[in-house]
Amino acid sequence: MVAALVVFLGGTRTYRYSVKSEENNPFVRVGRVFISAVRNWNKATSAIAAEEEAHGTLPSESSKQFKFLNKALLATDGSKEHGKVCSIKEVEEAKTVLRLVPIWFTSLVYAVVFAQSSTFFVKQGATMDRSVTADFKISSASLQSFASLASILFIPIYDRLLVPFARGLTRKPAGITMLQRIGIGMLLSAISIVIAALVEMQRLKTAREYGLVDDPNATVPTSAWWLVPSYVLFGVSDVFTLVGFQEFFYDQVPNELRSVGLALYLSIFGVGSYLSSFLISAIENTTGGNGGDSWFSDNLNRAHLDYFYWLLAALSAIQLALYLYFTKSYVYKSKSRL
Structure with missing residues (x-):
C-alpha cells in the first residue's frame, strides 16, 4: 500500500485535470x-x-x-x-x-441477492462437510473463490465465443444490447438463489435424519461442494450484470454527467446492501417473536434460510418481470455504441 501510494503521488504531476469553474x-x-x-x-x-x-x-x-x-x-x-x-x-x-431510474430501481433486488454470497452462504457452508481429503478441510469463506474463478474463466468465453456468435445473429457490434446483458445476469442470479434454497432444504433434512437439530456445532453430513454451483452462477452473472451496469450507466448519460452515471451504478449495491439488512431485520423481528426460532437463528439447524432464499427467488422473479416491462419502453441514447 505504501509503494502504491508513492507511485500514485508521483503520477499526480503528469495527470491532466481541468476545472471548469463556469459550470455548475x-x-x-x-x-x-x-x-x-x-x-x-x-x-x-x-x-x-x-x-x-x-x-x-x-x-x-x-x-x-x-x-x-x-x-x-x-x-x-x-x-x-x-x-x-x-x-x-x-x-x-x-x-x-x-430515464435511468426504473432500471436502477429494478436492479436493487439483484444487489440484495448478491449480498448473500458473502454472508449467509458462508454461514451455511460452515455447518456442512468441507473435507477435501481425510486430513484437510477447506474454510467455508474460501468457497467464495469459485465465484471469482468463474468470472475469470468466463470472461474470455464471453468475449471470444458468445459475442461473435450473438453478433452473427443480431448484426449488432456487441452481440446483445446492454440491457439484455444485464437481464441475463439477473436471470442467472435468480437461478443461483433457487439452487441455494434447494441445497439448504437438503441440509436441514439431513440434520433432522441424523438427529443434529439441537447441536449447532455439529457438522451436517452434507457436502459443502453443493454450494459451488451457486457460487459459479454468481460469478458468471457478474460478467453479465456488473459489467453491464457499469457500461450502461456510463454510456447512457451525456459526457457532462459521467460522474452521475457511475454514482447511480455504485449506489445500486450501496442501497441494495441496506435493503438486505432491513429485510433481514424485519424477518428476524417477525419470525423470532415469543421466544421462537427465527429464520436466522444462530442454530442454523433450527433456522430457515431456505425460506429466505425462496423469498429472494420470488423477489427476483418480480424484478425480472418489472425489468422486462421497463426495458421495452427504454429509448437508447442516440450516441449509444449499440
Whole structure:
C-alpha cells in the first residue's frame, strides 16, 4: 500500500485535470430542473409550447418522454435573466437521469441477492462437510473463490465465443444490447438463489435424519461442494450484470454527467446492501417473536434460510418481470455504441 501510494503521488504531476469553474455541479443542474418544473406545474400548456418552439426542435426522439420537465424552460418569476431559466441542455440531462431510474430501481433486488454470497452462504457452508481429503478441510469463506474463478474463466468465453456468435445473429457490434446483458445476469442470479434454497432444504433434512437439530456445532453430513454451483452462477452473472451496469450507466448519460452515471451504478449495491439488512431485520423481528426460532437463528439447524432464499427467488422473479416491462419502453441514447 505504501509503494502504491508513492507511485500514485508521483503520477499526480503528469495527470491532466481541468476545472471548469463556469459550470455548475451536475447534481445541482439536474436538481434545478426538477425544482423549476415543480414550481411551474400550473403553467399553461400554450406557454410551454411557445417556449419549446423558441428553443428550437428537441434533439432526439427520446426527448418526447417526460415532457412535463419542459416546464423548467419557463421562468418562475417571468424573468429571462440568465441563471433563472433552465436551458434545453439541462432539461435533456434531467430527462436522461430520470430515464435511468426504473432500471436502477429494478436492479436493487439483484444487489440484495448478491449480498448473500458473502454472508449467509458462508454461514451455511460452515455447518456442512468441507473435507477435501481425510486430513484437510477447506474454510467455508474460501468457497467464495469459485465465484471469482468463474468470472475469470468466463470472461474470455464471453468475449471470444458468445459475442461473435450473438453478433452473427443480431448484426449488432456487441452481440446483445446492454440491457439484455444485464437481464441475463439477473436471470442467472435468480437461478443461483433457487439452487441455494434447494441445497439448504437438503441440509436441514439431513440434520433432522441424523438427529443434529439441537447441536449447532455439529457438522451436517452434507457436502459443502453443493454450494459451488451457486457460487459459479454468481460469478458468471457478474460478467453479465456488473459489467453491464457499469457500461450502461456510463454510456447512457451525456459526457457532462459521467460522474452521475457511475454514482447511480455504485449506489445500486450501496442501497441494495441496506435493503438486505432491513429485510433481514424485519424477518428476524417477525419470525423470532415469543421466544421462537427465527429464520436466522444462530442454530442454523433450527433456522430457515431456505425460506429466505425462496423469498429472494420470488423477489427476483418480480424484478425480472418489472425489468422486462421497463426495458421495452427504454429509448437508447442516440450516441449509444449499440
